[in-house]
Amino acid sequence: MAEYATPTTEQEFAENFAQLKPLMSNSEALLESSRCLFCFDAPCIKACPSGIDIPLFIRQINSGNATGAARTIYEANYFGNACGKVCPTEVLCEGSCVYTATGAKPIEIGRLQSHATRQVIDQGKHLFQPGAPTGFRVAVIGAGPAGISCACELRKLGHEVEVFEAKSKPSGLTLYGVAPYKITNEETLAEMAYLEAQFGFRVHYNHAISTRPDLEKLEQAYDVIFLGIGLGHTSSLGLPGEDRENCVGAVEFIEQLRIRQEQTTVGRKVIVLGGGNTAMDAASESARLGAEKVVLAYRRGKEEMGAYEFEYDLAKGVGVQGLFNVAPLEIVGNGKVEGVKFVRTATLNGQVQTVPGSEFVEACDMVIKATGQAKQTSFLSLIPELQVDGKGRIVFNPNTGQTTNPRYFASGDAANGGAEVVNAAAEAKAAAHGIHQYLTKSHLSS
Amino acid sequence: MPDLSINFAGIKSPNPFWLASAPPTNSGYQVMKAFDAGWGGAVWKTLGVPVVNVSSRYGSVDYRDKRMMGFNNIELISDRPLADNLREIEEVKKRFPHHAVIASLMVQSRQEWHDIVRDAENAGSDGIELNFGCPHGMCERGMGSAVGQEPEVLQTIVEWVMEVARIPVIVKLTPNISDITEPAMAARRGGANAISLINTIQSIVGVDLDLFAPYPIVDGKGSNGGYCGPAVKPIALNMVKNCAQHPDVRLPISGIGGIETWRDAVEHILLGASSVQVCTAAMHYGFGIIREMTSGLEQYMSEKGFRTIDDMVGRALPNVKHWEDLNLKYKVTAHINPDKCIGCQLCYTACEDGAHQAIKLNAGTRIPEIIDENCVGCNLCSLVCPVEQCITMERRDDGTQHQTWKERTAADDIPVTFNDERAGGLHHWVPEPAAALGKEKHKTLPGKARQYQEVVVTE
Incomplete structure (x- = not known):
């Protein structure tokens, strides 16, 4: 076999890992967006875990309002560009496109989505700003899709947010875990920088929260702690020889x-x-x-x-x-x-x-x-009252993200057991609203 | 094998497709190329007085990804020397003796008309078309549509032309008028041999949102232009029909307006045109589109058993009636083929918001259902449905009864008050106004895909 020669240069790597969903030109976007039927009660919206109003943003692209399209996307999903590229659209939005029933190709929703978001990212066109300060402080553990999405929405609601990330770069598995032919590092990080510039949350990189004293510091300094910690290392198979080199x-x-x-x-x-x-x-x-x-x-x-x-x-x-x-x-x-x-x-x-x-x-x-990632149960056991289920997932209310410890909220892989970027982005947004309710309610009652 | 050749008011051509007087017929080079490609005739770009053109001349109406659904121009008549045009007409006629070359003309005084008509004849033109239609630039100088909009002036000029003309004379009509048959009748009174219509419609095709100026833009400014292209076909068809049906017009009609395919041409012919003229399609796709037009026309004629073009001219005219002559007893309702439905629900939302609330959605399926008793048979759902033959309009009356508004009026059987039992909308069900509120809230409404409901947290 060997369809591919071992890449030795950046150029060769880029060729071997060519993007599956390359950026659409304006002409291609016009042609593709022209095909959309603007279905009523559109199946693509229902199929999207983050509920992006897909027919609307496609129509906005078609009418020359790509900025408005990007706003529609980001209002539903802060990982709008990443999701356009890494989502399994074949089984989500595009898989539900009514065109598939005619035997015609579904609309290339993912690529259209990134076409719109890339324009605002590349032009640095800001769409959002932080809400009026509430005085509440939230610590977010993990700068992955869940953590960053939660941070954005909390900032929009006016809460102060600090993100603690063990690694040196944001976006979690979008950067560290997705296949390079789905999205490049540069593109992933550009979206993160774009969000950070608008919402103004602080990210502490190379700052792992792993001990009880770490948590205690957060519990003292912040009103709420959000767990966007994802999953851990690859589970051991318990086979003889598993420790061999390679x-x-x-x-x-x-x-x-x-x-x-x-x-x-x-x-x-x-x-x-x-x-x-x-x-x-x-x-x-x-x-x-x-x-x-x-x-x-x-x-x-x-x-x-x-x-x-x-x-x-x-x-x-x-x-x-x-x-x-x-x-x-x-x-x-x-x-x-x-x-x-x-x-x-x-x-x-x-x-x-x-x-x-x-x-x-x-x-x-x-x-x-590739036999699954371990759950971070030993870390989670450091949090008082926090329950995990039999599969090591954080027990949480999916509508609010709240865990069994009322000051701790969670979403993403650590809570759902491992799903797509889009699931984490959607759940974390809901969790931000849960946190908002918690903060504003408890403040009023005290 | 059907015969596509025509004899239009004495002008013969191998097929009914002529290039209209416009940029594609600006030179002998273009006309020869067109004849070489298969066009039957060409109306030369209008010869007349010296003009000066502006730069930036055309504007387009695009629909989604489709270019030039509509097209307008602010270009004037030929700006080439008259002698050059005449010489090239002569050259084309020598090379293509059996193709039709018609000289389009536009001048002012009686003497000028006499001179230019003779020039055109001497060059070997098969016919003359009088340009009484151009809606910009020339009308300000008392020509073009300034003539076409004044039937008496039009008649006078036709009379001047007929004083010297020895070849057929066609009068080209402007649509920028309330009743197209008025100038058509004036053309007949003046002695013209035929009419052609429509010329372009006064238009602004768009406004530049940054420069605040209409297209096409000339140094930051614009002017109204003349509109044509596929978008104008319905207006042209109606005017062709009006002239064809009018008892006092009775002139051969060369149909112009929105002809891009054989189908468009056949429609013009069925409504009374006996030759057709094309401009925008050739400007968009080049002369090669003639291949599709002639082959489509030939195929249609073979299938329908039409031997000549004349066999089909006006065949739809008997079926174009006044509204008052339509059968009020005829009844159709929509039918959705569930095997073909792809579940886009455009029919539902179109009927629900844009028509008569005669389609409902049922739980557990995306296939909408027609509410027969509410369906007035308006066609809207079948028009918006993106699937071929998925929504069909099925006849519901038994076909035995026929009654028109005219007959009812004559029989004194018409409703005179809204409460009259015979009034149309009286028994037609409409929902209570307030039933609209929140009706589709459980659906994923565009624009508010997901909303975070009031969430309950533990304190």
Whole structure:
């Protein structure tokens, strides 16, 4: 295979990881926006977790009001540009476009969305400003889609916001976890800078909140604490040999890729373990980094993979091979990874069972585990009264974001267990309104 | 194989498609190229008096991504020397003896008319078209639409022309008038052999939102221009029909206005035109569009069994009636084909907000439902539906009854008060006004996609 040569320059990296949804020119945007029917009670709006008024912004683009279009988008979703590029639009807005019922192509909503938002970002055209100061202070932990969205909305409502981020850059997995062919680092950070300039929240980078004393400081200094902490590292599989060199977690691999770009090293033969969207990303990325062979190993059948069909198609399109109904038993090798020992599986009555005697070793020099991220339960246990459910998710009220500790609010992956950027952005906005209610109500009653 | 050739008031051409007098017929070069491409005739860009043109001359009305739905110009008649034009007419006629070359003319005095008519004839023109239509630039000098809007002046000038003309004379009419048949009848009284219509409509196609000036802009200013293009076809068709139906006009009509496809041409012909003229489409797509026009026309004629163009001229005229002659007993209602419906619900919102509240939405499906008893058969839903043949208008009366307003008036059977049982809207249901409030709140209303409801937090 090797559809791609290993990129050695920034230029080659950009070519191997060419944007799936490139920026639309004005002419293309006019043509595409002209196709929109302006449906009543539009299915695309309903399919959007952040409820963007899609027919409206498309009509605004069509009538030469891209700034108004951007406002429509950002009023519903502060990650408007990122979502246009990284959302699984195929299963959300575009998947619900009525045109699909005619056999015609759905409207390219994602690209139109970014067409509008990129204009205001690139021109630095501000659409929002902070609300009149309320005197309330909110600490936001995590500068990911949930944290930043919550911060923006809180600032709009007039509350003072400080964001504490363990890493050196904002936007969380949008920067550190999304495949580079979905959005570039520059584009991600430009939107963050654009938001920060308008709303004026402060972000403390490289400032991890990880201990009880850290939390106590926040509890003393702030009225409310918002948890936008996301998920943790890749879960351990508990397999022998997992500590061998070149056996890495997908989240960690993708983070390296986003930071080091063409300097990221990948094996010649890579086995990716998992069947979710992150597994598809890691497999595609390995291929685009020039791996000669990439095998996607999943313990059930192809149809049972959690990944969206289009994500698997994308991986197949760059030469990734599927290896289904196999369970890893051991990462074999001598210091370095030399292969994965699998056993074949069969699904009986919904239960995956191994087939005795079917063990075999698939050779490789790199293993990427895309088998889910661990929850941050030990950190969460530092927060008094905060409950987590059996899956390690923060128990919260989805309408308000409020947790079982009334001063703590949460949304995003840490609360929903892991979903899209758009879910975090939408939930965090609702949480900001929950916080606002909490602050203004408790203030009145005291 | 149908015969596309025509003999229009004595002017013969291999097909009914002529280029109208306009920029595409500005030179012998263009006309030869057009004939080479398959056009049947050309009305030369108007010859007359010396003029000076402005720079920036055309403006467009775009619809979404479609360019030039409507088009206007502030260009004048030919600014090329008369002798050059005449020489080129002669050259074209030598090369294309069987194609129609018509000289469009516009001058002022009787002597000037006599001279230029003779010049055009001597150059070999097959006919003459009198430009009484141009709505800008020339009318200020007492020509163009200044003539077309005054039937008596028009008649006088036609009489001057007919004093010397030995080839067919067509009078081109301006639509910038209340009743198009007035100048048409004046043309007939003056002795003209045919009429052509419509010339352009006075227009402003748009205003520049930054410069606060109308298009096309000449050094920050603009002027009204002459409007044409696909958007004017309905106005042209109505005027062609008016002239074709009028008992005192009785002249061959060359139909002009919004013709871009064979279909547009057939519509003009069915309403009485026996040749058609095209300008904007050629300015937009070049002379090559003639291929689609002739092939479409030929196909249509074959399928309908029309042997000649004359077989079809005016075929729709008997069906164009006054409103009072329409059958009040005829009844259609809309029908939605659920297998074709894609659930855009444009029919619902169009009927609900723009018509008669005769479509409802049901829970659990995006396919709307027609409320038969409220449907007045207006067609709106079928017009907005983006799917071919999804909403059809089905006949509901049994076809045995026929009654017109005219007949009812004659029989003294018309409502005279609103409470009269026979009054139309009396029994037509409309919702209570206040039933409108909040009716669609549970739907995702555009503009307020999601609102944060009052949320309840623990204190």
